[in-house]
Amino acid sequence: MASKGAVGWRFKDVKGGFQNTREEDVVKLLEKSEEGRRWIPYVKNFFRTREFDLEWDCKKRGEGRTNIGAPQGSPRSPVIFVIWMAPILEEMEKEVKDFTDAELELASYVDDIHVGLCIWDEIAAKTVDMDLLLSIVDAIINTVAAKHHLSLEKSKYERLVLRQKRRRKYNEVKMVKWLGTIMDESLTFKEHWKVRQKALAIRS
Numbered sequence: 001m002a003s004k005g006a007v008g009w010r011f012k013d014v015k016g017g018f019q020n021t022r023e024e025d026v027v028k029l030l031e032k033s034e035e036g037r038r039w040i041p042y043v044k045n046f047f048r049t050r051e052f053d054l055e056w057d058c059k060k061r062g063e064g065r066t067n068i069g070a071p072q073g074s075p076r077s078p079v080i081f082v083i084w085m086a087p088i089l090e091e092m093e094k095e096v097k098d099f100t101d102a103e104l105e106l107a108s109y110v111d112d113i114h115v116g117l118c119i120w121d122e123i124a125a126k127t128v129d130m131d132l133l134l135s136i137v138d139a140i141i142n143t144v145a146a147k148h149h150l151s152l153e154k155s156k157y158e159r160l161v162l163r164q165k166r167r168r169k170y171n172e173v174k175m176v177k178w179l180g181t182i183m184d185e186s187l188t189f190k191e192h193w194k195v196r197q198k199a200l201a202i203r204s
Contacts, residue, residue, distance in 0.1 A: 006125035007118050007162040008134045012141070014085075014111035015151035018070040018077040021084045022149065023047040029083060046076065078110050085150075089113075092144045096137050102128075113152075115141065130161045 014020060026043055030036035047070070054061045070077035085108060093106045096115075105116035117133060119125045138159075145152050160174060 005118060005120040005122060006128055006130045007116070008130040009117075009160045009162075010115040010134050010138060010141075011158040011160075012113040012115070013153040014113070015153040017111045018072055018081050020150060021070040021077075021081050025148075026080060026084050029087065043080065046070070046074075046080065081110065082108075088144065088148045088150055091148075092141050095140050095144055099136070099140060100133065102133065113141075131159075134159050134161070 023044070026047075027040055030040050030043065070080045089106060089108060093104060096104055096106065100117070103118040103120065105114070105118070107114050107116075115134075115137060117130070117137065119128055119130075142152065
């Protein structure tokens with residue numbers, strides 16, 4: 001992929017997952033279409049205050065109430081979360097495209113966000129500091145996220161700049177794990193297959 005150009009990836013996690021989902025924002029989005037308006041009563045009911053019991057040693061010790069975001073464990077929560085996230089991702093994409101001419105891929109798998117920057121022109125790629133560009137794009141995304149009260153997990157920020165040449169043995173090879181796949185900066189996937197093979201050996 002980066003044999004002549006420059007490619008950089010950034011990986012982010014949404015902190016707290018579904019509990020970040022804001023009912024008022026989801027309702028505003030649904031109000032934009034006739035079909036969406038039909039779902040508003042259901043969504044409001046879905047976000048209603050929930051009651052829970054506190055138990056230990058098989059005895060009820062107390063009870064409580066909460067109405068923070070979409071409930072964890074519900075099969076509907078990922079759908080509601082994606083409805084809420086979609087316009088935030090669109091705004092992030094617009095802001096980044098306004099800043100750079102690099103080809104942009106900004107996608108999410110529920111609460112896992114991936115930012116991909118590609119510069120295919122060989123001459124342009126040589127003049128770009130991809131690490132610096134990723135840092136600036138990172139700041140743009142963080143600003144948009146803060147605007148929409150979307151908390152990002154700072155401890156899980158990872159980046160990967162694809163290299164044209166494989167690093168020598170005494171140099172550290174950078175790797176990241178995203179959606180269960182381990183990727184190194186040369187996309188050899190050697191480490192990924194090592195982990196998979198070890199897991200299969202343990203199971204057998």
